[in-house]
Amino acid sequence: MKEEKIAEILKALAHPTRLKILELLKEGERCVCEMLLPLKLNQANVSQHLAILKHFGVVEAKKKGFYVYYRLRNPKFAEILKALDEILIELLNEEQETLRELRRAK
Amino acid sequence: MKEEKIAEILKALAHPTRLKILELLKEGERCVCEMLLPLKLNQANVSQHLAILKHFGVVEAKKKGFYVYYRLRNPKFAEILKALDEILIELLNEEQETLRELRRAK
DNA sequence: TCGGTATATATAAATATTCGAATATACTAA
DNA sequence: TTAGTATATTCGAATATTTATATATACCGA
Numbered sequence: 001m002k003e004e005k006i007a008e009i010l011k012a013l014a015h016p017t018r019l020k021i022l023e024l025l026k027e028g029e030r031c032v033c034e035m036l037l038p039l040k041l042n043q044a045n046v047s048q049h050l051a052i053l054k055h056f057g058v059v060e061a062k063k064k065g066f067y068v069y070y071r072l073r074n075p076k077f078a079e080i081l082k083a084l085d086e087i088l089i090e091l092l093n094e095e096q097e098t099l100r101e102l103r104r105a106k
Numbered sequence: 107m108k109e110e111k112i113a114e115i116l117k118a119l120a121h122p123t124r125l126k127i128l129e130l131l132k133e134g135e136r137c138v139c140e141m142l143l144p145l146k147l148n149q150a151n152v153s154q155h156l157a158i159l160k161h162f163g164v165v166e167a168k169k170k171g172f173y174v175y176y177r178l179r180n181p182k183f184a185e186i187l188k189a190l191d192e193i194l195i196e197l198l199n200e201e202q203e204t205l206r207e208l209r210r211a212k
Numbered sequence: 213t214c215g216g217t218a219t220a221t222a223t224a225a226a227t228a229t230t231c232g233a234a235t236a237t238a239c240t241a242a
Numbered sequence: 243t244t245a246g247t248a249t250a251t252t253c254g255a256a257t258a259t260t261t262a263t264a265t266a267t268a269c270c271g272a
Contacts, residue, residue: 003122003129006190010120015260016109019116023109032219045261047220057197066218066269074196076189083182083189084112090180091163121230138249151231153250172239172248 012056017041018049019081021070025059026078031067118162123147124155125187127176131165132184137173 012018020039024030035046050070053059060073072078118124126145130136141152156176159165166179178184 001122002191002194003125005194006125006187007120007122009190009193010116010125011259014113014116014120016107016113019109019112033217042262043219044221044263047218048261051220057193063219063268068219074193076193080186080189081112083186084115085108087115087163087180087182088108088111117229139247148232149249150233150251153248154231157250169238169249174249 009056009058012052012058013077013080015049015052017045018053021046021049021053022058022072022077022081025070025072026081029062029069029071031064031069033067035070115162115164118158118164119183119186121155121158123151124159127152127155127159128164128178128183128187131176131178132187135168135175135177137170137175139173141176 013022017039021035024035024038032043032046032050036043039046050059050061054061054070057073058077059070062069062071119128123145127141130141130144138149138152138156142149145152156165156167160167160176163179164183165176168175168177
């Protein structure tokens with residue numbers, strides 16, 4: 001069923017650390033060791049999250065000598081992240097507006 | 107933190123039933139009772155899923171007499187669903203292609 | 213081949229999510 | 243006010259996810 005597959009992809013995306021990884025990969029490919037510092041997490045945990053993203057087709061990996069380089073598998077993931085950023089901003093603006101209205105009505 | 111908020115929204119989306127609900131709401135607003143038949147689920151469960159979608163800002167509800175009508179809170183959610191459909195199709199196509207290449211190489 | 217670096221995996225405990233069943237609430241019409 | 247319909251909430255058991263820790267694997271240079 002289509003919805004099951006899409007739900008799996010969304011679950012893969014739906015974690016703060018994995019979103020941070022995708023923000024990094026939006027800029028271009030990165031090896032694991034380059035992600036450790038910005039993510040401030042231990043290597044095992046980062047590898048676990050990368051494995052989830054890879055398993056559900058969000059990223060792909062290529063080994064180059066010492067390093068494993070990851071990148072987004074489909075540029076549409078970057079578009080989705082952008083849309084979510086915009087949704088979040090609009091949501092927060094609407095909350096602010098609601099608060100203002102409540103104060104006015106008081 | 108931005109990623110926590112976005113992860114929450116994505117978790118709200120990341121369920122087969124909730125995706126089916128959003129597919130229905132893409133067409134326009136629907137009351138709960140109109141969703142029961144296409145979803146083939148009991149009313150309590152559908153209300154639970156709607157509560158999650160509402161709590162994280164994906165849908166909004168308006169009471170009209172007997173019924174509670176739900177709709178997407180932001181049209182960008184429909185765009186995200188469309189992008190995910192396309193990603194899924196491309197993913198499945200790539201899988202097919204990989205299989206074909208394996209068979210050819212054998 | 214050996215030592216060291218980069219990355220991956222297994223396991224288990226803690227935590228979160230899901231669903232059904234039961235119950236509660238809200239509204240309408242009579 | 244009462245009966246009936248629509249919707250929401252609560253709770254608990256089953257299941258899934260997350261994280262740390264420990265360990266494994268893969269590769270390079272000496």
